[in-house]
Amino acid sequence: MIVLGLTGSIGMGKTTTAGFLRAEGVPVHDADAAVHALYRGAAVAPIEAAFPGTTRTGVVDRAALAARVLGDAAAVARLEGIVHPLVRTAEDAFRAAARRAGCRIVALDVPLLLEIGGAARVDVVLTVTARPEIQRARVLARPGMTEERFAQILARQMPDAEKRRRAHGVIDTSDGLEAARRQVAGWLRAFQGMSR
Numbered sequence: 001m002i003v004l005g006l007t008g009s010i011g012m013g014k015t016t017t018a019g020f021l022r023a024e025g026v027p028v029h030d031a032d033a034a035v036h037a038l039y040r041g042a043a044v045a046p047i048e049a050a051f052p053g054t055t056r057t058g059v060v061d062r063a064a065l066a067a068r069v070l071g072d073a074a075a076v077a078r079l080e081g082i083v084h085p086l087v088r089t090a091e092d093a094f095r096a097a098a099r100r101a102g103c104r105i106v107a108l109d110v111p112l113l114l115e116i117g118g119a120a121r122v123d124v125v126l127t128v129t130a131r132p133e134i135q136r137a138r139v140l141a142r143p144g145m146t147e148e149r150f151a152q153i154l155a156r157q158m159p160d161a162e163k164r165r166r167a168h169g170v171i172d173t174s175d176g177l178e179a180a181r182r183q184v185a186g187w188l189r190a191f192q193g194m195s196r
Contacts, residue, residue: 001098002105002191003121007113008128009157010150011139013173013180017128018109020184027103029094031110034087046082051075063144070152084116105192114166115158124191127167129160131174 006021006028008014018028039047039060047065048055054065069075091108098106107126110118119125130138139150164170169187173180 001095001103002123002194003095004105004107004191005113005118005122005125006107006109006128007111007125007163007167008171009135009160009163010111010153011135012128012130012160013138013171014109014111014128016173016177017126017171017180017184018107020181021107021188023181024185024188026105026107026188027094027098027101028107028109029091031087031091031108034090035083037090038083038086042086043083047079050078050082070149076156080116105188112157114163115156119166123194124168125166126169126171126187127163128171128173129164130172132160134174135160 004021004026006014006018008017018030021028035043039062040058044055044058044060047060051065051068054061054068056064065079069079094108095106108118108122110116113119113122113125136150139145139153140147169190171180171183171187
């Protein structure tokens with residue numbers, strides 16, 4: 001089974017690209033979705049213990065947690081120490097299920113794949129990119145996003161040029177959905193021809 005690591009900085013079109021992979025029949029494990037589930041379950045108690053007042057009625061208050069950790073490297077590291085092992089457990093279960101189902105290729109959608117050393121856990125890395133002005137417009141159009149928050153998020157992410165350099169393949173979403181869809185199909189053909 002080939003494990004594809006899908007990554008890309010904020011606003012690059014990674015979620016859309018993951019959708020194209022699913023449409024091609026590739027099972028995708030979404031790390032962000034796993035975190036959302038954990039914030040309603042297993043991560044609530046340890047996060048509340050580490051960051052008192054960041055949960056409400058048994059659910060992590062994402063806005064309160066973000067306000068507590070963004071811009072504080074030690075707090076971010078403490079949060080990642082809680083969340084990353086739980087996400088990894090969910091990822092391991094996903095891989096095992098895919099293996100049992102006989103999948104030839106699966107994708108792990110991990111925004112910070114390269115930043116956390118996750119490339120060692122996958123066979124190929126596919127990075128999603130877009131021109132900087134497109135990325136900026138997409139991100140700043142999100143509800144509640146500010147220039148300051150965007151800058152803080154970018155500061156935690158590896159520069160796009162470095163992500164592209166480290167990737168086995170690149171999907172550029174700058175030129176619209178159909179162009180990106182064709183790129184995904186092309187890379188899948190290339191990757192499926194590989195053996196682990």
